[in-house]
Structure formats: C-alpha cells, structure tokens
C-alpha cells in the first residue's frame with residue numbers, strides 16, 4: 001500500500017485533547033494523512049482554561065523537527081502555539097529550510113484568555129514567521145495583536161487582510177468566527193479574494209476551532225490541492241466539527257474531529 005501524504009504539526013500539547021497537537025493529529029487522521037508532531041510546549045489545560053504551561057528547550061524542538069523531516073519527510077507543515085521569541089525564530093529558521101507549504105496559525109491567546117505567546121515574541125512572528133508562510137490564519141484578536149487593525153464587522157476584513165499580507169505571507173485567512181451573524185472568513189493573496197461562508201452554530205463547545213482549521217488546510221495542501229481548494233475543504237470540515245461539538249468537563253467542550261468518519265460519505 002502507498003503511504004498517505006505526511007503532515008507535520010509544530011505546536012503545543014493540550015492535555016484536554018481539544019486544541020493544540022491533539023486537535024491537529026485528530027484532524028489529520030480524519031482527513032486521511034499521516035500526522036506527525038514537534039511539541040513546543042506542554043500545557044495543563046481543560047474545558048475551564050489553561051492551568052499551566054511549560055516550554056520545551058530549543059534543542060528539543062530542533063531535534064524533533066530534524067528527526068521527522070530528515071527521515072520521513074513532509075508534504076506540509078502547520079504551526080500553532082510557539083510560546084516564546086526564541087521558539088518562533090527557531091521554527092521560522094527550520095521552516096525556511098524545508099521545501100513544503102507552511103500553514104501558520106499565529107496562536108496568541110486561548111479561548112479562555114490565557115496567553116500562549118509572550119508579548120516579546122510578536123515582533124519575531126511579524127518579521128521571521130509571517131514572511132515564510134504559505135497561508136497564515138489569524139483570528140480577529142490576533143489580527144489586532146499583529147497589525148493594530150481592529151475588526152468590528154465584515155467590512156473591516158479586507159483592511160485586516162491587507163495589513164497581515166504586508167508582512168509577506170502568500171495568503172491570509174482572516175477568521176471571522178468571533179463576529180456576529182454568519183461564520184465568514186476571508187481568504188486572499190492580495191489579488192484573488194474568496195469569501196468562505198458557513199452557518200453560525202449556536203454551540204459553545206468550540207474549543208480547538210482555530211487549530212482544526214489550520215491543520216485541515218495543511219492536510220489538504222499535502223494531498224496536492226491548491227490553497228483556495230484546501231481552505232474551502234478545511235472550512236467545510238471545521239464547520240461540521242463545530243456543529244457536532246460536545247460538552248466535556250464544566251466549561252467549553254471540544255469540536256468533534258471524528259464527525260465525518262462515521263458517515264456514509266467519505267471525509268472532505
């Protein structure tokens with residue numbers, strides 16, 4: 001049997017299994033690729049928030065990355081929580097030397113408001129990581145953190161996208177999940193524009209949406225899809241996962257990464 005496409009996530013561990021590395025690997029399984037991981041930080045996390053976070057040493061991140069890339073190889077890489085300026089710069093250097101598309105989810109703050117990136121790392125994200133990204137997927141808070149642009153309605157999304165593209169990524173997806181009304185995202189490379197619309201589900205169990213979308217994009221790119229095709233398929237996958245999100249613990253439960261697996265139709 002032929003090996004499936006290989007996708008690497010470089011991100012933090014979420015002990016509760018809803019976001020981070022755990023969400024990434026579940027998404028990859030659901031979408032039919034071989035998922036691999038470089039763990040940057042370990043969080044003690046559940047449905048109520050982040051109770052603790054510990055970064056891994058730079059050498060541990062570098063060694064994991066080399067182990068995977070030098071032997072197994074990758075067809076796409078996704079990055080998530082990178083915690084510190086030192087880790088952001090290390091990962092940017094590693095990605096820069098890898099011939100595979102890079103999906104950068106510039107994770108700043110968890111859904112509960114816990115910081116997952118040091119303020120001192122923002123400049124490294126802007127100047128080292130964004131310029132080498134194939135696709136960058138900020139949510140509205142991350143857009144403001146990175147560019148100063150505030151998004152209050154759909155009409156601000158174009159301006160937000162232009163401000164992120166000024167740092168040099170090829171494509172940006174501005175995630176409008178936190179706006180009211182439809183769940184609308186804007187994908188653009190500065191010339192083509194794709195508006196991705198989905199019904200907004202009134203479901204509070206949305207832990208892991210951002211990680212899931214970015215991993216799904218990376219999985220679809222690894223299968224050979226174009227960026228617009230990959231983002232459209234990933235939006236469809238995350239929308240289904242949000243619709244099927246379930247309660248777990250006393251707070252915000254996870255999306256259901258397996259929603260498409262037990263159906264008659266194959267996953268997107």
Ligand SMILES: Nc1ncnc2c1ncn2[C@@H]1O[C@H](COP(=O)(O)OP(=O)(O)OP(=O)(O)O)[C@@H](O)[C@H]1O
Pocket residue numbers: 109110111138139140175176177178183184185198199200201202203206207208209210211213235238239242
């Ligand atoms: N209630 C919802 N119903 C449908 N789609 C949603 C909903 N909330 C978010 N989305 C979609 O989920 C994807 C992730 O967007 P979101 O803005 O939630 O990312 P995020 O902020 O990085 O995630 P998180 O808030 O978990 O950190 C986007 O495609 C967004 O439109």
Ligand SMILES: Cc1ncc(COP(=O)(O)O)c(N)n1
Pocket residue numbers: 011012013014019020021043045080081107109110111116206207208209210211212
């Ligand atoms: C380790 C880790 N990484 C990322 C997130 C953000 O999650 P989301 O996918 O909801 O944006 C998180 N809560 N924990």
